Amino acid sequence: MGHLRGQLVLPGGITGGELRFGRCIEAVTPLENAPQGRFILPGFIDTHVHGGGGGDTMDGPEGLVTLARFHARHGSTTLLPTTVTAPWEEVLAALRGVREVRAAGGVPGGADLPGAHLEGPFISPERLGAQPPHTLPLTPARVAEALASGVLRAVTLAPEREGAGEAALAFARAGVRVGVGHTRADAEGVTRLLDAVHAAGGRTCATHLYNAMGGITAREPGPAGALLADPHAFLEVILDGHHVHPTSFQLARRAAPGRVLLVSDAVRAAGLGAGESELGGQRVTVRGGRVTLPDGTLAGSVLTLDRALRGALAAGVPLPEASAMLTAVPAASLGLTDRGRLAPGLRADLVVLGADFAVEEVYVTGQPVLERS
Ligand SMILES: [Zn+2]
Structure with a gap:
């Protein structure tokens, strides 16, 4: 004891x-x-993390062990290893990797991996951010294949993609958190999808609110406006000092008390210092705490959740509220009651x-x- x-x-x-x-x-x-x-x-709960310490979700079990141990040393005791948009067979292989590690009893000395976050390929080819261009339409067969992995806990999709409404309901019925992100949908399209999932008893989330989606204007509130205004949607925020302006963070926090969760969106290079690295087969550069593609697009982060917590405290968030953004809120967003x-x-x-x-x-x-x- x-x-x-x-x-x-x-x-x-x-x-x-x-x-x-x-x-x-x-x-x-x-x-x-x-x-x-x-x-x-x-313990902190990271619902959006591609890699860290040199390991990546797309590497399979070895990468999962590396990232689970790396982030655990920074306070993350629960992680959803997150896929990138890749050829479908590679995405399914990554999900099988998570199943394999779970079947072997998890990662000794590492974070618990209760399942995976499928970020892409069901996203907009016009809002890729740093995702490689392997997007796919949502077909019932692909939804069934992803669910058959038995490890899906969260998915990111673009509501405007064909089949998104039906797929979102199938995911929600299976207990999977439905994330809206990498999208060109208008506010109406996002609200329609959120309402349908909530009516079916499902849980929804903004995938890195503000990033890879349009901004808010008077007549076009866009996905960010729809997600902020919704009373139920959870909102992922990458608070690394690069992805989101401090005022945008405060806007989310004040508009959506109890719905903001901090995620790392960390990539393989997290913890390795400045230099060259890789994300989804693309070359990325880490400099000054930013990870970028050759054209300057932000490509995930080198954030860890202990630093996200200190970022929230530095922004004036009281410790109990900042702590909830890393613990109780992400747990609720995934339906984890334990x-x-x-x-x-x-x-x-x-x-x-x-x-x-x-x-x-x-x-x-x-x-x-x-x-x-
Ligand atoms: Zn993303």
């Missing part, structure tokens, strides 16, 4: 206390004189931060994956 003492970051506020845990949290007890400058949070809060009975996925909010200790189901040196 493990125990941790410090400032417990709970949804409603911060309380000095003690946490007792095995694989799950056993007890949360208030404590006078709990250590100051030592914050205990639920994690995301410090409460008895939930998985003992835990992060300990020091006074400077740097990660000091990380636990996945009670097992240390990063210990204080």
Whole structure:
């Protein structure tokens, strides 16, 4: 049985206390004189992460092990390995890789991988961002093939693509979060899709809100406007200082309390420093914390969620709210009820931060994956 003492970051506020845990949290007890400058949070949940530490989802099991261990050391205890738009056989192979790792019991010393995020190929060829040009229409056969992998937890699609409405409902009925992104749809098209999924009891999300979708103007609110105005859609934001203007982040946070989740959108190069790397078979360059294609297009990030948390704090977000953006909100967006809060009975996925909010200790189901040196 493990125990941790410090400032417990709970949804409603911060309380000095003690946490007792095995694989799950056993007890949360208030404590006078709990250590100051030592914050205990639920483990971070990253719903959009391509790679890190040199590994990539498209590499198969070896890449998954590498990225799961790399991000765990930065506080992410749950990840959805995220595919890129690629020839369909390669996408299916990546999904099989996630199934293989899960069947083998997960990644020792790494984050839990409850499933995968299929980003593309069902996106707009005109809003690729840094996705390679292998987009495909949504056919019932492809939807069935993707679902048959048994590991889909989230999908990104463009509502204007043929078959998107029907496919979104099929994904939602299978418990898959339906993401809107890499799209040229107008606000009406996005709202129609969101309403249909919600009416079927499904969950929706903006895939990296603002990025790879049109902006908001007076008469054309676009996908971002429709997603912000919707009362239910969750909103992924890449808070790395490059993808989203601070004011755009504040707009999302104020328009959609309890619906904003921070994601890394990290690529293979995360954690490797400046230099050349690869994304979806394309050459990318990392410089000054930005990842770009040769033409300057942003190509994912080298973000980790501990840095996203510090970014939110620097933007004036109180710690309990910033913590929720990395824990309770992403858990809710995926329908995961066994994690995301410090409460008895939930998985003992835990992060300990020091006074400077740097990660000091990380636990996945009670097992240390990063210990204080
Ligand atoms: Zn993307």
